[in-house]
Amino acid sequence: MTAQALQKQRKHRRRSEALVAYSFLAPYMFVFFTFTVFAIGYTVYLSFTRYNLLRPPEWWGLEGWKRVLQDDLFLTKALPNTFKYVLIVVPVQTVISLILAFAMDQKLRFRRFFRTMYYLPSVTSSVVISLIFIWLFSPQGVINQVFGLHINWLNDVSTAFPTIMMVNIFTTTGTLMLIFLAGLQDIPTTLYEAASIDGANKVQSLLYVTVPMLRPVIFFVVTTGVIGCFQVFDQIYVMTNGGPLNSTTTVAYVIYKWAFRDTTIKMGQAAVVAIILTMIIMVITFLQRRIIEGSGTSEK
């Protein structure tokens, strides 16, 4: 066989291998391009149009962007509320779940039972949990009865949002605990042994062995937490519909309100908000990566 023929054959084989690979990828790529790439592209297009679903989109240039950036509901309610939500919920849920994971990592009695209990809210539908919380936090509800309070939790401008934060912390802590637990069990026991030989006590080994070793896990938990919190929607949709007096209106809720709820549908402006939300999340995730991973690069 000539070298030329050999080369041809090899080329042919390589091409048929690639063909097989692409055919395996095709179903996923089809879904990915239709429901992700196309959807994102169309959202960008819509953000420059005026579109009420009843009439075809009409080119509007930057008018939609201008209106969103001057909108009171978005600027004075949705954005501050969402940032407040992230700043409170993410640290609280991370710390609580870390403590829980640490406790669950000890040789406790009924450890499996507790793990199941803490994880249970995470596998329950958030709508169901929201409904239960509405009932728990009603004026004549269990919380007020037990603590002897007379607070109208969900109908008071100052308590409605904290109540929703509690619901979210309650639901997500279980999953985060599980992730931390996996991270904890990945830490070699030799490190703890070495620390104890050096005279470190429990708290010291937690602070100087566990936390640094957990850094990648913490990054993961905080990042997914931030992304999830920026998108908070379902609890608000079920529990308050953005009220009372817009005190629980978040960015994601504004998208829904403008895209589907109002009688004057503002699909274009909703698309603008969706893009802004995506950019906020991207920037913050990037900064976080810099901060959390950056401080640990010295050993690399």
Place this chain on the structure above:
Amino acid sequence: MKKIYSAMSVLVLLSMILAACATPEAERIIETVIQTVEVPVVETVQVLSTVVSTQEVPVEVPAERVEIRLSGWASSPSETALLESLLYRFSVENPDINVRYEPITGDYGQSMLTMIASGTEPDVFYLDISVFPTYSQEGVLLPLDDLMASTGTSADDFIPALIDGFSFDGSVYGIPKDFNTLGLFYNKDMFDAAGLDYPTDDWTWDDLRAAAEALTDLTDPDRPIYGLGVPPDAGRFPIFVFQNGGSIMNADFSDTLLDSAEAVGAGEYYTSFRTDQIGASPADVGEGWQGTVFGKGQFAMVYEGGWLIPYLTDQFPDINYDVVVPPAGPGGEGNLIFTVSWSISANCLHPEEAWRVIEFLTNEASQTTVLESGFALPTRISLQDSEYLATNSASAAIFRGAFNGAVPFMWGVVASDVNNGMGQGIERVYLEGMSVADSFAQSAAEIRAAIEASR
């Protein structure tokens, strides 16, 4: 080794499946399920025609049956069953038309909008009066005048406030299928206990306030009893503005009158019930809807529509209540009309057949069936003397409400902004202690901005 590989591949597969399941919750909630229920017409017609043909009577079996898609929201299984039985009756009388009933569960308005945007909307569908201005202005509805004339149906057959509500630019775009108004529901036992006379259709604002004062009993902090329910609800409050001689919007919906003296005066009267602790909003007693509070006997009087009647029968069968039309204010009587029409899509390929479906569903016989089942009030004037209304005082009061000073629950294309403005206008008074005038002025400014943005 092989075992490990197969175990791993199972794991990978599982994780892929799990990852695919983890769709964002929000999408899962707002997703709607459209069920297709084929009305069992086909077999019956065939059976009928074979029976007939064995008797050797010539029957015309239509060569091609026209399919009409019909949608509405599914508010309750029994109501859906009622519509299905009417459609079945229609199919027997009209073998050439195949009606495909596709009830929409979930968010109806959102489903309709997305179907219209993608050109897949049904031929015949429910249309709520509050979105009628948007739909009619955007040209997605078929004008019905010619079709109505073809079957001798006149707009005058229907209650004027209803058919006018579904008219735009001199044409009718929907036939009202049923309606509701607000009535003053009162708990007879509580009136007896307080030694008060029952309300009558001649009551005024002063009578209402006096009764609310006498009926309030706050001695038990765990079960406070209030005279009147005053929710911060745009579906209740406007009647007080009408009764005060005012209006929510101007005639062509180009401006709001929420900051007018009449509206502010109505707001002051309405919120005074809660301020003076002789009324409350359902949220104050931990409920989402005042109908439940009324059923539990914690509100002696509430303004609600006919939808409360089957709810009370179902959930609170022991309650002893009746209904009168809302008491008149300084500016006379006023009421809100909630109504839904059957409308035809502008893209419908078979308008004549679609019209025949609507004509059948809104004719006297069908409306009598619906009325007697207790679901909804008829929209034909001719049915106002029906026996059912003569023997059901609660439904009759709701029906009477449509005639004196009643206005459709419709505020132009910015309806949701107007409703938000009214609801929050009252909430600011309730929750932040703002004055009605300031609060309504703020709402009016927001509504004007929304009107400006919608142009």
